[in-house]
Amino acid sequence: MKKLANFSPQYGEITENGTEWFKQQQKLYKNEPYFSDREKRVNRCFAKDLNIVFPMSEQQQNEYDQLVERYKQFASILDQVKEEQKSCSGINIEMIKDIFKPNELLQYKIFDPYHYLNIFNEQKHFCYNSDKVLYTIANRRYNSKHDLKRDKTGYLRNLMRDLSYSTKNMINVLSKPVVNSEYLYNLYKLNEDNSVNLIREVFKNGISFRETVNLQKWNSKIEYLNGNTSDNFIENYKQLTGKDYQDYSKLSGEPVVGKWVNATDRAVGKYRIPTFKEICISALKEMYLVNKVDTLEKLKLLPYDVLSSLLQSCIDDSTPIGFQIIKDLSVHPDFSANVTQIVSVDKYIQSCVNHDKYFRTGYTRQIGQNIFYPMYEDRFAINVYENYDKFILKDYPKDLQESVVFPILDDFKKNIVIGQPSIVSKDQFIENFHKSTHNAFREKWPKGMVVYGGIITKCLLGYETGFELADIDTAFIRESYKTELFDFDELLAPHGGSEAAGEKYSFCQAGGNGLPILVISSHYPKRHVQVDFYCFYTIEELLLGIDVESSCFAFDGQNVYTLERGVQAMNYRLNFATVFSRYVRGPDVYERRLLKYTERGFGIVATPEDYLKVKSKITSVDTVIESPYQSGLVLIMLAHKNLEVREAIKKRNANSTLPYGPDIDKDAFEKKVQESYDMNFDGYNTSQYPRLYSSFEDMMGYDECYSHRYSYVHNCYYKSSQNWCIVKNQQAINDAMDEADEMDEDE
Numbered sequence: 001m002k003k004l005a006n007f008s009p010q011y012g013e014i015t016e017n018g019t020e021w022f023k024q025q026q027k028l029y030k031n032e033p034y035f036s037d038r039e040k041r042v043n044r045c046f047a048k049d050l051n052i053v054f055p056m057s058e059q060q061q062n063e064y065d066q067l068v069e070r071y072k073q074f075a076s077i078l079d080q081v082k083e084e085q086k087s088c089s090g091i092n093i094e095m096i097k098d099i100f101k102p103n104e105l106l107q108y109k110i111f112d113p114y115h116y117l118n119i120f121n122e123q124k125h126f127c128y129n130s131d132k133v134l135y136t137i138a139n140r141r142y143n144s145k146h147d148l149k150r151d152k153t154g155y156l157r158n159l160m161r162d163l164s165y166s167t168k169n170m171i172n173v174l175s176k177p178v179v180n181s182e183y184l185y186n187l188y189k190l191n192e193d194n195s196v197n198l199i200r201e202v203f204k205n206g207i208s209f210r211e212t213v214n215l216q217k218w219n220s221k222i223e224y225l226n227g228n229t230s231d232n233f234i235e236n237y238k239q240l241t242g243k244d245y246q247d248y249s250k251l252s253g254e255p256v257v258g259k260w261v262n263a264t265d266r267a268v269g270k271y272r273i274p275t276f277k278e279i280c281i282s283a284l285k286e287m288y289l290v291n292k293v294d295t296l297e298k299l300k301l302l303p304y305d306v307l308s309s310l311l312q313s314c315i316d317d318s319t320p321i322g323f324q325i326i327k328d329l330s331v332h333p334d335f336s337a338n339v340t341q342i343v344s345v346d347k348y349i350q351s352c353v354n355h356d357k358y359f360r361t362g363y364t365r366q367i368g369q370n371i372f373y374p375m376y377e378d379r380f381a382i383n384v385y386e387n388y389d390k391f392i393l394k395d396y397p398k399d400l401q402e403s404v405v406f407p408i409l410d411d412f413k414k415n416i417v418i419g420q421p422s423i424v425s426k427d428q429f430i431e432n433f434h435k436s437t438h439n440a441f442r443e444k445w446p447k448g449m450v451v452y453g454g455i456i457t458k459c460l461l462g463y464e465t466g467f468e469l470a471d472i473d474t475a476f477i478r479e480s481y482k483t484e485l486f487d488f489d490e491l492l493a494p495h496g497g498s499e500a501a502g503e504k505y506s507f508c509q510a511g512g513n514g515l516p517i518l519v520i521s522s523h524y525p526k527r528h529v530q531v532d533f534y535c536f537y538t539i540e541e542l543l544l545g546i547d548v549e550s551s552c553f554a555f556d557g558q559n560v561y562t563l564e565r566g567v568q569a570m571n572y573r574l575n576f577a578t579v580f581s582r583y584v585r586g587p588d589v590y591e592r593r594l595l596k597y598t599e600r601g602f603g604i605v606a607t608p609e610d611y612l613k614v615k616s617k618i619t620s621v622d623t624v625i626e627s628p629y630q631s632g633l634v635l636i637m638l639a640h641k642n643l644e645v646r647e648a649i650k651k652r653n654a655n656s657t658l659p660y661g662p663d664i665d666k667d668a669f670e671k672k673v674q675e676s677y678d679m680n681f682d683g684y685n686t687s688q689y690p691r692l693y694s695s696f697e698d699m700m701g702y703d704e705c706y707s708h709r710y711s712y713v714h715n716c717y718y719k720s721s722q723n724w725c726i727v728k729n730q731q732a733i734n735d736a737m738d739e740a741d742e743m744d745e746d747e
Helices: 019-030 058-085 102-110 155-164 171-175 230-241 245-250 276-290 292-299 304-316 320-330 336-342 345-364 384-390 398-403 426-436 454-461 488-495 539-544 564-572 579-585 589-598 608-619 632-641 643-656 666-680 696-700 709-717 730-746
Strands: 042-047 050-055 183-190 196-204 207-214 219-226 260-262 404-406 449-452 472-477 506-510 517-521 529-536 553-555 560-562 574-577 603-606 691-693
Touching: 042 276, 050 276, 183 230, 183 245, 196 230, 207 230, 230 245, 230 260, 276 292, 276 304, 276 320, 292 320, 304 320, 304 336, 304 345, 320 336, 320 345, 345 398, 345 539, 345 564, 345 579, 384 426, 384 560, 384 564, 398 404, 398 603, 398 608, 404 589, 404 632, 426 454, 449 454, 449 539, 454 472, 454 553, 472 539, 488 517, 488 529, 506 666, 529 539, 539 553, 539 560, 560 564, 564 574, 574 579, 574 589, 579 589, 589 603, 589 632, 589 643, 603 608, 608 632, 632 643
Parallel strands: 472 529, 574 603
Antiparallel strands: 042 050, 183 196, 183 260, 196 207, 207 219, 404 603, 449 472, 449 553, 506 517, 506 691, 517 529, 553 560
């Protein structure tokens, strides 16, 4: 097995698949803390390819030293458990809850257990870093910008840059000396966004290897062409450069935007150097993360053009600090006027979406923050009635009206009085809630339960129109780090208790992937109650999973919470059609949910860029098929233009929802659900359709992994991505806990 040539010797010998190199890298970061800048008492940030450091404050140093001591306590517990159990797989987060601060502990809760339990290596060398992306270095290559924006150390940037021209699968042949190949060229091109494209092609014995890489966006493509000819190779080169291959050595290596030039060693390794202003802006954002109060005083001294550049950088920032700065400055008396002038409403929403996307990705991919570096504020849910003064009806700016792809329907415009509160008072909300839920939760609120979605929007608005069929969506939030189980009978009590199952109300399971959604139906006029069995870590995790902004509200029995997107949607009476929300919900379904909320008083606005793209696409052809089976913004625009399309969508939605209404009693409900299930599910296709059960036990017994009581306890008591939170009743909780303890003793 031959070494890769022309690769920096500091990384050791590289085999064809890079395994030895990865092992060497593992040794480098396992045997000592590989972000030594924290030991040197400095902060770190980046501007393009420049690494910027500045000293920690004395307070920071003290806090860091205290954190290290807490971490050592944690490590000693891991050692003890490992010695006793020969494994860390049984670590209970309750054992370490008193060591870390709440925001630090949350990062370990978010982590997959196999990551946070293996921070200590076999040699017991202390490694401070808690970045998940660095633990699996031997298992995958990093070519995603999602990884880069979580890189606090700079280690990942260097790693990815080196990999970009070295260990690309079987492309090692590209790095062999030219004398071993009949033909070879290395070219690069500078793009308008300052990113660099690299292309290499080698031809030998009738085989061509071609690799293309974007060094800043970290995406690549490898082509393997068998039976190629030298003429093909030479023609490919000429198409790229406009030059004959014989003149390859004479090809200029100076960067020219949009042109392929000779990739000399100097050119390939060319770094993007930021301007002085860009350096200052990057440092200011990191300083703001470290100490907001002191940095605000510095921002007051900035000239307008630098402040404008800072805010523009914040708009484009894919990390949460960008939106945090914009939001804080927008309500600060010294900055609010400038923010209003510089940051338009659509850009404010864009920044808000970037913020939410960062945290949503962290929860879904189980990537917590690095506790040894300044952390982003991750408890950002807005208490609605503590911020009631922020809920004021507004007009969407006139210069952005063109991107409103579905205006507010005329029937709802009469309810909008600009300058008035956009939601009802808290007392009125509470009254609306208990009326809408038929007092089901007035006497007793199940522990950890939150009600969210359309039913909360209905109660905040104070009217029925469009919400006649709204379900009561419920979920559960972990209130502690102890075993998260609740008495299921508490949830059934308002419906007559478990004894009434099958007599007074119906059980139904919705959804077919992952954890089931239980629907409890006491039938008209009582609304269906949906129970999500996933147990959320925080109210933020729940809200980040809601796609339509106007439904992004949750009530825990005491307070109503939302995100900034929810505030803006309620004030403008508009939902924001974004790629992020479409990703959260899924294509086709998302568009139809947006349209459903047009019948509840909310218009739909797209980003100006997305709107113009779709508009040009539609107007570039003679006809567009006006059909309810379209998707994306095209469907939304057609639904606004064509009433028949809108009515067809409403009819399809009605056919796919659970039956509800004055003419739907228990027998009619169960008959319709069963007929729908039998008609749509044949045993082979996916079972997404609601199905009936006679009891809770019947539903949970459907799958062995659902019915095993120990599974509930084990997946909650120990850190797990399954996050079960259900048990039939208190006696079952006690029995399950006893059984779990006995099994632990046996193990």
